[in-house]
Amino acid sequence: MLAQLIAVAPMLVIACAITLGMLLIAITRSQRLIHAFSAISLLIAAVITILLLSNSSVQVTPLVNVTSFGLYAQLLILVSALMTTLLSYQFLLHQIEVHDEYYLLILLAVLGAMLLVVSDHFAAIFLGFELLSISLVGLVGYCREARLSVETGFKYLVLSAVASSIMLLGIAFIYGDTGTLTRGVT
Numbered sequence: 001m002l003a004q005l006i007a008v009a010p011m012l013v014i015a016c017a018i019t020l021g022m023l024l025i026a027i028t029r030s031q032r033l034i035h036a037f038s039a040i041s042l043l044i045a046a047v048i049t050i051l052l053l054s055n056s057s058v059q060v061t062p063l064v065n066v067t068s069f070g071l072y073a074q075l076l077i078l079v080s081a082l083m084t085t086l087l088s089y090q091f092l093l094h095q096i097e098v099h100d101e102y103y104l105l106i107l108l109a110v111l112g113a114m115l116l117v118v119s120d121h122f123a124a125i126f127l128g129f130e131l132l133s134i135s136l137v138g139l140v141g142y143c144r145e146a147r148l149s150v151e152t153g154f155k156y157l158v159l160s161a162v163a164s165s166i167m168l169l170g171i172a173f174i175y176g177d178t179g180t181l182t183r184g185v186t
Contacts, residue, residue, distance in 0.1 A: 003058055004058060004060045004061075006052070006055075007052065007055065007058035007060055007066040008060055008064065008066065008118075009048050009052070010045040010046075010048045010049045010052070010074055010078070010114065011045075011074075011111060011114050011115065011118075013041060013044055013045040013048060014041065014042075014045050014107055014110055014111045014114065015111060016041075017037070017038065017041035017042075017045075017107055018104060018107045018108060018111065020037070021034060021037060021038065021041075021100075021103065021104050021107065022104065024037060025100045025101070025104070029100060030100070031092065031093070031099055031100055034100040034103050034104075035085065035089050035103060037103075038085050038103040038104075038106065038107060039082060039085050039086060041107070042078055042081050042082040042085060042107075042110070043082060045078050046075060046078040046079060046082065049071055049074050049075045049078060050075065052066075052071055053068060053071050053072070053075070055068070055071075056068075059120070060118075062120070062121055062182070063119065063120060063121040063123060063124035064115070064118050064119060064120060064121075064124055065118060065119075065120035066118050067118070070117045070118040073117040074114045074117060074118070077110055077113045077114055077117070078110065078114075081106055081107075081109070081110045084106060085103060085106060088102070095143075095145070101138075102139075102142060105135045105138045105139050105142070106135075106139070108131060108134075108135035109131075109132055109135040109136055109139065111131060112127075112128050112129070112130070112131030112132030112133075112134075112135060113128070113132050114128075115127060115128035115131065116128030116129060116132060119183070120182065120183055121181055121182050121183065122171045122174070122175075122181040122182075122183065123181055125183070126164075126167065126168065126171065129164070129167065130164065133160040133163070133164070134160070136156070136160075137153055137156050137157045137160060138153070140152055140153045140156045141153020141154070141156070
């Protein structure tokens, strides 16, 4: 049980950061505070992931299998999100509105991507894919002042819905042929 919790610790850190970030935004609307909180959360998750790289494969649930390859992919996702968070702060300072929810959308996308790379079951793949794509819809249409931002966000939403439908149809075909939703079964 402890080994399984340790294996998913980076994802738990990000999930807790999302929850605490929402509470932080409800208490105080400070872009600097939520930016620092998000960056520190991503950094903590990256450090935990680096510490876990030497561990062997851990089957957390039938849905999630944490391997060293999955941890490397999670580290890449976390470092990319940290760089995005740090680089976007200056851009968002020059906007009229306070942009605290931007950092929550990034954390949600990170959590979805992290779940996606350690999934061992089509149900977990679908959940990770949906969490990633829904938060990306918000990020694509985020700068409402831009001329085509809302249109782009709506088009990405339609594309995401079509892709999800086709993916579910493919999963149904695989289940109908193999009788299981676990990946890797031939």
